[in-house]
Amino acid sequence: MSDLDQLTQSLARNLKRWRGERGFTLDALATRSGVSRGMIIQIEQARTNPSVGTTVKLADALGISITTLLDQEQHVTVRLVPPDRAVRMWSTSTGSSTTLLVGSERGGPLELWAWTLVAGDESASDPHPDGTTELLHVTEGVLTLVVDGEPHTVPAGTSATFEANVPHAYRNDGETTTAFTMAVSVPPVR
Incomplete structure (x- = not known):
């Protein structure tokens, strides 16, 4: 299989x-x-x-x-996820991609993602549930983070956080590849 x-x-x-x-x-x-x-x-x-x-x-x-x-292994004390088990969730023919590295359900869903955006690429997201927070850290290039229609420039070495219950997008307006790591915290269903 x-x-x-x-x-x-x-x-x-x-x-x-x-x-x-x-x-x-x-x-x-x-x-x-x-x-x-x-x-x-x-x-x-x-x-x-x-x-x-x-x-x-x-x-x-x-x-x-x-x-x-x-995932199939949610109830282990320590779960290691080698690179070949991370899940590529989105990619473009130009080389942009996002990979779900690892996640957990304790205290509400928490996910860790690795992103690569080549020059000119963009990925838009619908609003998440109220209380959802995204944190990101740019490791390469410059990210244009668009939250509720307002663009924010996030250069390499800079981190950002925002409430993700509004439309948002990740964009590379530069001429070189942008890479960043992102954590997403979603409140548990009540």
Whole structure:
């Protein structure tokens, strides 16, 4: 079984499990997430690989991290994630990408991401649930962080934090590659 097939199977199994644990019907999850009922059925039956945006919407609606939707080893004391087990969630033909490095559910979903944006690339995100915080640290180049329509220049060596319950985007307006690490903290479902 390929890595993509394993990822698809884990997502199907975990989405169905968490939807059941939350007591959400297909219609309730569709309403909470903005993802169609048909798409949720396809994901739960491992018939499709959803986009990052769709996966984020489902995780947010369930109050869990993307890691939980994709991972099989949630109940260990120490979990090591070697580079070949990190999950590439988004990439472009020009070389931009984002990789989910590791995540945890304790105290609410917490995720650690590695980003690379080549010159001219951008990735936009829908608002996350209220109380979601993103922290990032630029290690290379200059990032243009756009939060609720307002751009912020974040050069290498600089960190930023913001409430991510508004539309936001990560953009490379420069001429060289931008790299940054990002942590996302989502409040638990109440």
